Amino acid sequence: MAYIVDMRSDTVTKPTKAMKHAMVNSALGDDVFGEDPTVNALESKVATLLGKQAALFVPSGTMANLIAIMVHCNKRGSEAIVGRESHIFQYEQGGSAHLAGVLLHPMKNNPDGTFDLAEVESLIRGSDVHEPITSLVCIENTHNKCGGKVLPLKWLDECAALCKRHSIPLHVDGARLLNASAHLEVAPERLVRDCDTVYICFSKGLSAPVGSALAGSYHFIEQARRMRKMLGGGMRQAGVLAAAALVALEEVAPRLPLDHKRAFRLAKVIEGLFLKSFSVDVANQHTNIVLVRIAAASALSADAVLQRLEQVCLAETQGDCKTTNDEGVIVKGIPFDNKTIRLTTHNDISDEDLWLAIMKITYVFKELDAAHPF
Structure with missing residues (x-):
């Protein structure tokens, strides 16, 4: 053969031996009741890693992005600005519109994954009753369709500053954020320092079989937990999966x-x-x-x-x-x-x-x- x-x-990787061992021997509880100690440990570790108050373990990155959009864009008639080549726009079946009722406003991505911030500012809407309300900006780091590009720190800072000026939350699709951290040789926390929410994926590049974690403020995660349950993402003895994710952060990320x-x-x-x-x-x-x-x-x-x-x-x-x-x-x-x-x-x-x-x-x-x- x-x-x-x-x-x-x-994503085609198999779990490592250490992951399989951890999965078999993980301490378990009902995570919907907040009682799975392995999930709790993972969420705490991710929150610390990303410099956020709290985190939430979810089955997939697509769900993480959808939850973030649903929590941030919680008024009817909301829109989110995204890159035209972003995963949210290209590969998530229009879930933002279909399930969350949120309009995606796609921006042209530059070859490095960024987009024109002056244009973003000109596109912010909501003061006119004829317009949707711009309620969120989403970025992707690393940027998959642009070839795994790492967004420049200067651009990240400028994007976050723009969002703050207009009181618009900034969400990071950070499926491969740890790749960006490795490339720039800076802590993941620095890459999302001024961003409101971010998720990382454990099954892209980190060899875990399944799972992502969404991070943000205590209030955001409280609302995100409700959205996860509504979307069918509330898992019970999920420590079996979280155990592999913990090993991924310790063993594979480096x-x-x-x-x-x-x-x-x-x-x-x-x-x-x-x-x-x-x-x-x-x-x-x-x-x-x-x-x-x-x-x-x-x-x-x-x-x-x-x-x-x-x-x-x-x-x-x-x-x-x-x-x-x-x-x-x-x-x-x-x-x-x-x-x-x-x-x-x-x-x-x-x-x-x-x-x-x-x-x-x-x-x-x-x-x-x-x-x-x-």
């Missing part, structure tokens, strides 16, 4: 710089192939997400390239071109659009896995570049 290097996402180094190595190799069809922005490679751009003039598509990466040709190892799945290497990635491929490093990608992926990608990219000149 072919050896598979799965780089589709940092290893995130290794994921970043491996992603940078991969990006450098692809850049060093000097192919017309494929490019990577190495200069702005921040964290564990590598975006491979396919030249607009090329006939190649992201789907076609990914299909080839999942095929094994005997020429790769034996010099004879017959398609087989009995040996060789398969690399899995995902398409972001017709001309963009995402490859993601994570805790289950070792140096050997990376080397095998590089060999496969090099072979396939050269093959496709030669077969599709333009």
Whole structure:
């Protein structure tokens, strides 16, 4: 069988041995009653880590974002300003409108994940009876669709100051906030110092099987707990899951710089192939997400390239071109659009896995570049 290097996402990781041990041996209680000691310990740890008064363990990041929007935008006719490329706008099924009755006002994202703050200020509405009420600004750090970019500290400070001037809460989709912290070498608390609410994800990059934590003020978390119950996110003996998240913070979070180094190595190799069809922005490679751009003039598509990466040709190892799945290497990635491929490093990608992926990608990219000149 072919050896598979799965780089589709940092969510494909398996729990570590320490996580499995902690899950089996965790102290448990009914978390809806606030009686699960492991969940309580996790929430306390996350609140301290992020410099907030309290935190709430939830099943997913999508629910964390939805809860934040529901609590902050609690008047009918509210809107939230978000990036056009944000996870909230792109990948959460319009839940803000469908479930919370909140209008999303999308802003154009810059390549680094930021957006124009002067434009944000000009878009703030609510004084006119014809308009919705701007009740929230949401940002994403790191920014997934912009290639795992880390938002600049100066921009974060300016964004928070703008929101405070207008008394508008600022929420951070921090699914990969700890990656941002590792890249900038500053504490997570600093990244969200002036933000009202933030969530972090334990199953993206941290190898836990499931779960996120939403943090904010005592009052916010009190309201968030009500929203979690209404959405069906009230779990009972949830310490089984929280135990893995605690291990993730202690064991896996410190290893995130290794994921970043491996992603940078991969990006450098692809850049060093000097192919017309494929490019990577190495200069702005921040964290564990590598975006491979396919030249607009090329006939190649992201789907076609990914299909080839999942095929094994005997020429790769034996010099004879017959398609087989009995040996060789398969690399899995995902398409972001017709001309963009995402490859993601994570805790289950070792140096050997990376080397095998590089060999496969090099072979396939050269093959496709030669077969599709333009």
